[in-house]
Every structure is written in C-alpha cells, then in structure tokens.
Amino acid sequence: MSQLSGIRNSYVLKFGVGVGLVAVAVVAAGVNVYTNLAPQLSPDVRSQLLSGLVSVFLVFVVGVLFLAAALGREALSSLTVLTDRARQIERGNLDANLETGRNDELGELYRSFAAMRDVLRGRIRETERRNRQLQRTASEYSDVMDAVGDGDLSRRLDEDAEIDAMADLAREFNEMMDQLERTVGEVYAFTDEVARATDTLSRQTEESMRASVRVHRAASDIAGDTGRSPEQFAAVEDRIDTASEIEVADSAVEVDDTLDAIDGLSERMDRIDEISEFISDVANETNMLALNAGIEASKVDGDGAEGFQIVAEEVKNLAEETKSSTDEIETITDDIRDGTNDAVESILTQQAALLSMMDERVADLADTSEDLRLSISQLDVSEVPDTDVSVDRRALGEPTQD
Amino acid sequence: MTQPSVWFGIGAAIFAIGVVAFLGFALTRGDIRSPYYFLPPATAAIACVSYVVMTLVEVGIAPAALTVETVRYVDWALSTPFITYYLAMLAGTKLSTRAGAVGLNVAMIAFGYGATVAGGLLQWGLFAVSAVCFVGLLYLFLSTFTRAIRDAPQTSRNLFVSLRDLTALIWSVYPVAYLLGPGGFGAMGTADYSFVVVTLDVTAKVGFIGLMLARQYQLDTFVGAGARATPE
Numbered sequence: 001m002s003q004l005s006g007i008r009n010s011y012v013l014k015f016g017v018g019v020g021l022v023a024v025a026v027v028a029a030g031v032n033v034y035t036n037l038a039p040q041l042s043p044d045v046r047s048q049l050l051s052g053l054v055s056v057f058l059v060f061v062v063g064v065l066f067l068a069a070a071l072g073r074e075a076l077s078s079l080t081v082l083t084d085r086a087r088q089i090e091r092g093n094l095d096a097n098l099e100t101g102r103n104d105e106l107g108e109l110y111r112s113f114a115a116m117r118d119v120l121r122g123r124i125r126e127t128e129r130r131n132r133q134l135q136r137t138a139s140e141y142s143d144v145m146d147a148v149g150d151g152d153l154s155r156r157l158d159e160d161a162e163i164d165a166m167a168d169l170a171r172e173f174n175e176m177m178d179q180l181e182r183t184v185g186e187v188y189a190f191t192d193e194v195a196r197a198t199d200t201l202s203r204q205t206e207e208s209m210r211a212s213v214r215v216h217r218a219a220s221d222i223a224g225d226t227g228r229s230p231e232q233f234a235a236v237e238d239r240i241d242t243a244s245e246i247e248v249a250d251s252a253v254e255v256d257d258t259l260d261a262i263d264g265l266s267e268r269m270d271r272i273d274e275i276s277e278f279i280s281d282v283a284n285e286t287n288m289l290a291l292n293a294g295i296e297a298s299k300v301d302g303d304g305a306e307g308f309q310i311v312a313e314e315v316k317n318l319a320e321e322t323k324s325s326t327d328e329i330e331t332i333t334d335d336i337r338d339g340t341n342d343a344v345e346s347i348l349t350q351q352a353a354l355l356s357m358m359d360e361r362v363a364d365l366a367d368t369s370e371d372l373r374l375s376i377s378q379l380d381v382s383e384v385p386d387t388d389v390s391v392d393r394r395a396l397g398e399p400t401q402d
Numbered sequence: 403m404t405q406p407s408v409w410f411g412i413g414a415a416i417f418a419i420g421v422v423a424f425l426g427f428a429l430t431r432g433d434i435r436s437p438y439y440f441l442p443p444a445t446a447a448i449a450c451v452s453y454v455v456m457t458l459v460e461v462g463i464a465p466a467a468l469t470v471e472t473v474r475y476v477d478w479a480l481s482t483p484f485i486t487y488y489l490a491m492l493a494g495t496k497l498s499t500r501a502g503a504v505g506l507n508v509a510m511i512a513f514g515y516g517a518t519v520a521g522g523l524l525q526w527g528l529f530a531v532s533a534v535c536f537v538g539l540l541y542l543f544l545s546t547f548t549r550a551i552r553d554a555p556q557t558s559r560n561l562f563v564s565l566r567d568l569t570a571l572i573w574s575v576y577p578v579a580y581l582l583g584p585g586g587f588g589a590m591g592t593a594d595y596s597f598v599v600v601t602l603d604v605t606a607k608v609g610f611i612g613l614m615l616a617r618q619y620q621l622d623t624f625v626g627a628g629a630r631a632t633p634e
Contacts (some may be wrong), residue, residue: 048591054582055594059601062575066605069568070613081556097555 019064026060078106082113094121130163137161141170149284153181165312172319179326180279186333187272193337197344204351211358264339272336275329285318406470406596407460410453413600417450420608427615437491438624442611445484449607452477453600474599475515483507485569485610486539492562492624493547494554503542510535518585525585533577543570558624561617565610572606 030053038046078100088096098114100107140158147155156177157170421443428439455473458464486507490500513532517525543566551562579602580586583595590598614621 047588050589051591051594054589055598058575058579058582058590058598062572062598062601062605065571065575066568066609069564069571070609070616078560081560084556 015068019068022064023057023061026057030054030057078110082106082110086113089117089120094124133162134166137163137166141166141173145173148177149280153177153184165316169312169316169319172316172323176319176323176326179323179330183326183329183333186330190333190337190340194340197340197347200344201347204347208351208354208358211355214358214362271332272329275325275332278325279322279329405460406593407457409593409597409600410457410460410470413604414450414453414457416604416608417446417453420446420611421450423615424611427618431618432621437488438621441484441488441491442614445481445488446607446611448481448484449477449603452481453603470596471515471518475511475518479508479511479515481607482511482573485606489543489547489562489566489569492558492565493551495547495550499542499546499550503539503547506535506539506542510539514580517580529577529580536573536577540570540574561614561621561624564613564617568609568613569606572602572609575602 034049034053037049041049082098085096085098094117096117098110098117100110137158144155144157156174159167159170159174161167161170424439424443424446425434428434428443432439434440452473455464455468456470459468459470459473483504486503487500490503495503510532513528513535517528517532520528547562547566551559554562576599579590579595579598582589583598584590584592585595
C-alpha cells in the first residue's frame, strides 16, 4: 500500500507542479497585458481591466481545480484500484472484484483483467480437480499394488483413469500382471507334471528291479537244477554274463542322461526362484513409485504435474521391464517343460528297452534250460561237480541276498 | 459590459439542467427515496431557485428588501450544509460528527454573511472567524471523514475522495475571491466578482452532480452498503 500511496503522491506532486507553472505563466501574461495597457488608460478603465484579469485568473484556477479533483484523481484511483486487485489476485484471491461500469479504455482494461482472471481461475480449478483425481487414482493403484505384492495376483488396476499417464500405467501394469499370472499358473502346472513324471519313474524303476530279480532267480534256478554238463553251463553262464554286462552298461548311460536332465531341471528351478524374487522386488518397487507419484500429485501445481509425469513414466518403464522378465520366465518354463519331457521320455524309453531286454533274456534262458534238459536226458551224464554261477547282481541294482 | 443578471440567469439555467439530469438518472437507474440520490439535486435546486431570485433582484422586479448578497448567503446557508452532510454520509461518519460538521458549515456561512454587512475591524474579525470555521471544516473533510471511510471498498473511497477534493478545492477559492472582490481589497468589480462566484457555485454544485453522474457505478456501492447497514 505504501508503494501505491507513493505513486499517488508523486502523481499529485507532478500535477500540482504542472498547474502551478501554468498558473505562474497565466499571471505573468496578465501582468504583461496590464502593464502594457495601464499607462494609456484612465484610472477607471484601468481598474476594470485589473478586475477582468483577476476574474479570468480565478475562473482559470477554478477550472483547473475541478479537473484536478474530477479527472486526475479518478484516472489514478482507477489504476490504483486495478493495481490493488492485481495484487489480490497475485495473493490468491481470485474472487477480487473487477467489475466496472466504465466504457472507456480503463473500463476495457478492467474487463481484460477480469477475463484473464476468469481464465486463470478456470485453469487453476481444473488443475486442482485433476490433482484430486490423480491423488485418488494413485491411492487406489497403491492399494491394488499392495494386494498384488501380498500375493493376490488376480487384482487389476482401473484402466478408466481420467489422466492419460495413469491409464497407460494401469494398462501396462495389468498386461504385466496377466503375463505373470499366466506364467505362475504354468509353473504350477509344470510342477504337477514333474510330480507325475517322478511317480512314473519310480514305478518303472520298481518294475525294472522286480524284472532284475526275476532274471537273477531264473539264473539261480538254472544253476541249482542242473549240476551237469560244465561246457553247456559255462556257455550259458557266458551268455548271461555278456547280456548282463551289455544291459548294465546301456542302462548306466541312460541313467546318467536322466540324472543330467534332472540336474538341468533343478538348475532351471533355481533360476525360476531368482526370477520370482526379482518379480517380487519389482512389484514392491512399482508400489513405492506409485506411492511417490501419489505424493507428487498431492503437491502438484503447474510444474509439479510435470514432475509427476516423470514418475509415472518411470513406473511405466519398470512395468515394461517386469513384463520382459515375465517373458523370460515363460521361455524358461517352456525349456523346463521340454527338458522334463525329454527326461521322462528318456527314462520311459530306457525302462521299456530294459524290460523288453529282460523279457528276451528270460525267454532265452528258458530256451537254454529246455535245451540243457534235453541234452542231459539224452546223454544221461552222471554227476558233475557244482559250479559257481555268478551274476553281477549288484550291477542290476538288486541288493545282494544269500 | 455584461450585467451580473446575465451571469445569474446562465447560472440558474445550468443548475436547472443539473437538477433535471440528476433526477433523470436517479429515477431511471437509482432510488430517488435514498438520500444518496435526492440530496445532490436538492442542493442544485436550492441554488437554482436562489439564482432565479438573484436575477429578479438584479433586473429590479424583486422586493427592495432583498439584496444579491442576502439571497446568495441564504442560498449558501441552505445548500452547502447539504453538501457537507452528503460527504459525511458517504464517509459513513457518526451522527454527532455529521451534526458538528453541518453546524460548523452553517456558522461559517453566518459569520461570512456577518463580514459582508459589517465594516471595519468587525468585518475582518468575522471573516477570520468564518475562515477558522472553514479550516475546521477542511480538517473534518480531510481527516475525520477520510478516516471513517478508510475501511470502505476502494470504489466507494474513490468517489468520496473525488467529491471531497472538489469541495475542499473549490470552497478554498471563495475566500480568495471575497478578498479580491469589492467587499475585500477591491481588485475585482461587482460584475466580475458575480461572474467568479457564479463559476464557483456552478463548479461546486453542478460539478459535484456531474462527477456523480460520471461515477454512477460507484454510487451503487454506497447505496448497497447503506441498505445493508440500515435494514428497513
């Protein structure tokens, strides 16, 4: 206000000095006229001249004073009022009264100010409304992300957010969550598959053990029943030995393959663990960023909104990154599934081969025994010393039993 | 040389125009029952009537007891208190202040009239007392009234300040004119003095009305505030 009164005082001073100078000039002109004419005039006419000059001067003074009161201050006070209103607007009072009934330039200036103020007020209200919206959306998002962070993968963000950046964010996040949910579902399904495959594997192994036991018994039976024809026995023994050795060697190779496949599986499982951990981190971080975005939004003015945009952009990038991790998980899961299928297939193939080989051997043994019986009965050979028939039981995986 | 009657006649005509113009405004745009609207034309109407009478006095068809001086001072004694009261009302001063200001105003005119009819030392003594009354009135205008309106809206203050300045500045010329006129040092003759006084009267009263007509939008703020302050 002191500045305003300063402006006013300086204006009044300038105006006063101007009027004073003009008054001095008018008086000088009057004195000039009077002194020029007075010597030629009679005293009566001279006094009339003086009277006239004085009255003219007084009328001049009255006119100037009227103008000073009416126009000078009016124009100035309209400006000071406008200055005062502009200050009020600057201090945040957007309802400052800018009404005027004037139709001159100053009235126009008032109306321009009022129009500017209205636009400003509209913008500010819109921004405030958007900020509230932003805050509300951010807090809703934050809740959803919290729930997701706690493990509820079915939650999704509302994609109908009025602010584009938020809607983009929600879309990206939801897409990421869709993939994550799908991937986790697949991991679960895969785990079931592995369990089933393991069951099959153990069943097959049991079966192959039982088959080995049968082979062993058959061999023992043969050894027990026939104490004769050492040559023939030796031949049988050789055949069985050779067959067992081949079988065991093959089997060892296949088992190694299976073990490798399972090792590979476990490694990949570890990798899945790492990735899951990463996803969890990302979810937490996304959450934090969304919270930050909410905080930013709460103090948004013009520049702050930009700041929020940056945060939202970051959250979006993070979501994209997470999405690509999820893609990676999918790829790995596919690999694991393929690996498991290979492993299971290899085990099944191996088991099938083993069983068919066992069957063949048993059939062979039966044939050989039959031949042996026939030879013995035909030759009627007397007692032959007992021969130690040895089968590498251990190589067949059967515990030694005596 | 132009006769004073011509100036008086012109003055009466200007006052009549002022009264009609303000009444027209008050009736169409304002509220004639409000003192904010009926006081200014009332003041001008008094002046108009007095100037008609002065013209009649000058042309010699009025009662011989009436002189121009008497009619002029009766006019001032009636009309200027209205102006003072109006300013006090605009400023929103207390009733006691308004009464004091009006009393001072009437005293100033009365002592001034005394000075015109007295002679010698008494004339100057009465003139000095009248001048003191005027200084007191100026103090009320510039200090007391202005303090009272300090908290009013800027537009209201604006109109008050303009009217206050007009009144204070123009009224200050009256004693100067009196001193220079035939009753004082005699630098001006009666006719020129009459001309100057007509100019002063017209400026002080019709100028007052003209200013209000030019700022009618600001007068509304007073009427609104007055309506709020004094519920009916």
